[in-house]
Each structure stands twice: as C-alpha cells, then as structure tokens.
Amino acid sequence: MVIRLLARFFASWETSSILRVGGFLGAIWFHLIRVRRGVAEHAVARAFPEKSPAEVRAIVKRNFQHLMTSLLESLAYVAYPEARLRSLIKIEGVEAAVSEPRAKGRGIVAISAHIGNFEMCTDACGLLYDFPMIIVARLPKGGFARAMLDAFRMRNSRMEVFEPKGSGPKVLECFRTKQSVLAFVIDQNLRRGRGVFVPFLGELANTTTGFASLLRKSGAAFCVVQMYRENDGTHRLRVTPVPPSDHPNMRVGMLNDTLTMSNHIQSFVREHPEQWFWVHRRWKARPETGDLVRTDAGLERFGQGRVTAALINATPAALLSPQTTEAIRRLRDAGVAIVHDAQGLDASSALIADSSAPDLLEQADRFLEKVVSLQEAVER
DSSP, X not given: OHHHXXXXXXXXXXXXXXXHHHHHHHHHIIIIIOTTHHHHHHHHHHHOTTSOHHHHHHHHHHHHHHHHHHHHHHHHHTTOOHHHHHHHEEEESHIIIIXXXXXXXXXXXXXXXSBSSHHHHHHHHHHXXXXXXXXXXXXXXXXXXXXXXXXXXXXXXXXXXXXXXXXXXXXXXHHHHHOOEEEEEOOSOOOTXXXXXXXXXXXXXXXXXXXXXXXXXXXXXXXXXXXXXXXXXXXXXXXXXOXXXXXXXXXXXXXXXXHHHHHHHHHHHHHOGGGBOTTSOTTOSOOOTTOEEEETTEEEETTXXXXXXXXXXXXXXXXXXXXXXXXXXXXXXXXXXXXSOOTTOOTTTSEEEETTOTXXXXXXXXXXXHHHHHHHHHHO
C-alpha cells in the first residue's frame, strides 16, 4: 500500500523534478551519510588510474545522485501511464535482436549489467513490447526491496522471477513454450569456485558462465543491452545481437562468450561511469594459483602463465593439412598459445604434439577437454 501511494506521488512529478530531488538526495548521501562512499571511491580509482582524486570523487558523487534518482524513478514507474513510459524510454535494435528470433521460435538471452536504471528499464522493455521476461535472482524475504519487486510484478504480469537454485529447467521450458527473454546481468561478484576469472575494468573479476550454458542447451538467440540515462532524464536502451562462440568444445565456447560479454559491459561502464553500481564489491573474489583465467591475450593458469601447445615438426606440408589447420584453429580460438619448440614446456600441463601426427585434431580436443575439466573440478 505504501509503495502504491509513493508511486502515485512521484509519478505526478515532472522528470526534471525527479532529477533535481534525486540529485539533492544523492549529494546528501555523498557528503553527509557516506555509506559505501569509500568502497565506491576505491573501485573507481582502481578502474580509472589516470583520474585524479578530485575526478574520482566527482564520479562517485554523480553516481550517488544517479542511484537516488533511479530509486525515485523506480517508484514512479509503478504508476506511470504507458504513454509516459514510451516517451521516457527509447529502445533501439529490438526488432533484429529480439522480435525476429522469437518469431522463429527461439528464446533470447539478453546480457546487461547494473548500469543505468537497469531494474526499471528491464521491466519496462517487456511491458512496452509485450515480451515474456525472465529474471534469475535471489528473492528478498521482505521489507522495502520485496515490496518493490511485488509492485513491479503487478505492473508487468509477464515478468517471471526465479530463484537461482533449480532455475535452469524452468528457464529452458520458458524458452521452449513462450520464447521468453532472459535478462541476465553478469557484473556481480561470485565466490571463487564458480564462474571464470576475466578482466573487468583493469582487474580480474570472477564472472558467471551460467548464461552461456543456457544459451547452448536451448539454442536461444544472444544479445547485449546497453542502457543509460540521458542528460534530460530520458533513458536509452541499445540492443545488439552477438554471435556466440562457435568452438566445438562447449566449455571453451562458454569461456569465450563470458570474455566477450565482459568486454561489452566494461565498455558500457567506461562510457557512463557515473551510472554503474560502484557500491558493489565486484572484485571481492580473488584468483588462486592454477585457476583458469580467460583474457584477450589468451587462456592462462593464474600464476603459471599461458596455456600452451607445442606443435613440433611444423613443416609447410604439415601446417597446410586440413587436420592441422583445424587443430590450430581450435587451439587458438580457445586462447591457447601455439609454439613450435617444446623446450622448457612441462608435458604434464602443455600439449606437445607432432604437427604431422594423424591424430593431431583428436589430441588437441583431448587437451582442451583436460584444461577445462580441471576448471570444472574447481567449480564443483
């Protein structure tokens, strides 16, 4: 009841008023309350080492103002008429990334982050386009957060929220029967033993691969969503199709997709740093020696260097054979370094194979499976 009353109250305000009051409340948070200010400033300084302390503080202040504005907007959203939503939220790319795949019977895995007013915009996207939406998240037991979630669900009855445990089969069923859109954020910290470490804003961050597993099990379409607030208070969402990795090893493909999406999200944050959720301890989990790390430079074992394959006897004839060409492609696409000298390599942790061996492709596949299986053992 309280949420509904607050929603009607804030929905009567002009957007400029919400921006002004949200900015005022955010400034109070920054200057007087200071809860999580130190966490945010440390994270921004680490992500943008080129910025001065004054510039870091300015970003954090604008971030707190953005978060308070988002709270007021989210309350107002519950009571906004549809016409106002359509003028407030502009969405680009939905036809190619979502509507066309759904018309062909496919579900959608839409990746984004805690940037912009992600809660309001995600819910509104399904409402404005009449898409069945899915979110996988831990449900709050009560309090203000649960009341807000219930208000959102009353506003958009086509939004389903599943608890993480046991959500996989439910999501796959929604893909199959409703061509639902799974909205998945990948910028939350995971405890070590889950996901894979990939670079994010200059540091390794443990990142979920769950979305990539669902993608392969379902044959769903894949897209990334950038969302941010413009200076005038309107919101812009850009939905872009992304081809998933075509690597034949499913686990390798999942690692590649996780890196790709982390790079997309990272670029969004760098464009609008004041609108990301800096108060979250994104880098809390730290890699330990031997953990698998996927970077743009390649596949690594933390503290032990690149995962490497030595293809010896690399004669021109051997390198031009279809089998060798495909083996090299699979290894390189997985981020494995290719060398032609086995000197200094440990045969127990690197692939050492004759380039002209008739079973080279099988050796490469077994090697990759061994590498990713070690990571799966850590995750379990």
